[in-house]
Amino acid sequence: MNIRLGYVSISKTLDITASKTITYTEYQKHKDINKLNNIIIENLTNLEKIIDYNIKNNIHFYRLTSKLIPLASLKELDFDYIDNFKEYYQRIGNKIKKYNLRIDTHPGEFCVLNSTKKEIVESSIEILKYHYNILDALGIKNKIIILHIGSSVFGKDKSINRFINNFNKLPKYLQDCIALENDDKIYNIKDTLYLCEKLNIPMVLDYHHHICNNDNLNIDDYLERIFNTWKITPKLHFSSPKNNTKKDFRTHHDYINPLDFISFLEKIKHLNTNLDIMLECKAKDEALFKLVRQLKYYDYNFIDETTINLK
């Protein structure tokens, strides 16, 4: 069983970002489309550098920043962020394909598909379309957009029903991309798995969120079913708490606690399935490589720079 490690959005080693932005207010002041285009080019250029870096270091999967294209989901702005930059997407997409990289996205907190407010649901769908457009422009076959179930206004049951209703109203091409992740405050692994099985969509297990929000559910009872929601290699998120105070527990630490990670590996070992584990740390790729060094110290085998072989 092989376990690949990935990271999110920013490379600390390269110290570049593909998240440069312009605010709506600032853009409205001058309506300078050239400035906007230059930011997009800068982000796409940096994304390509990050992809190159990932290839060079055998990092097989990666989460795109949700801020690649500023203001993209604003309907009233209506600028072309795909066709005008086709050669960038194609060049990056070719590398992704050639090296078989796994790339997914995770919209930010403003994407609430089960909001009680109609306009929030509408803007959430625009955000989903934006994420789809990027994955599509990159030519990614298994498009995965990871969402949380969202709000709990009027209670969990009603909120889950709102999610189902709104999900069913989505165009099929969007439905086919959505995966759900358990969150750290409201929807635990049982709630999330229920929805994923009902809607026949994949579930991303976030182990740290499960520690934060579990209602005494035992993860061992759910692992197999969670992994079975996937037609491709199951994906997980792993992170360590910033510190143990109530206030900071949910916040991600700069690095992974290697002993926590090892105890998790031992927990999933018997399932004998390949997994992709995304590390969510402030130190990004540096945290990934630090964990790799620590795991090697504890005698774990690697088949390349970032892939653990578990026996």
Place this chain on the structure above:
DNA sequence: CGTGGTCAAGCGGTA
């Protein structure tokens, strides 16, 4: 240069 206020947007939790 460094820093402080600000940014299109939701929501729940904490002090």
Place this chain on the structure above:
DNA sequence: TACCGCTTGACCACG
């Protein structure tokens, strides 16, 4: 009631 954190900050204005 206000502020914080999350998607995992970056911008401009000001000194």
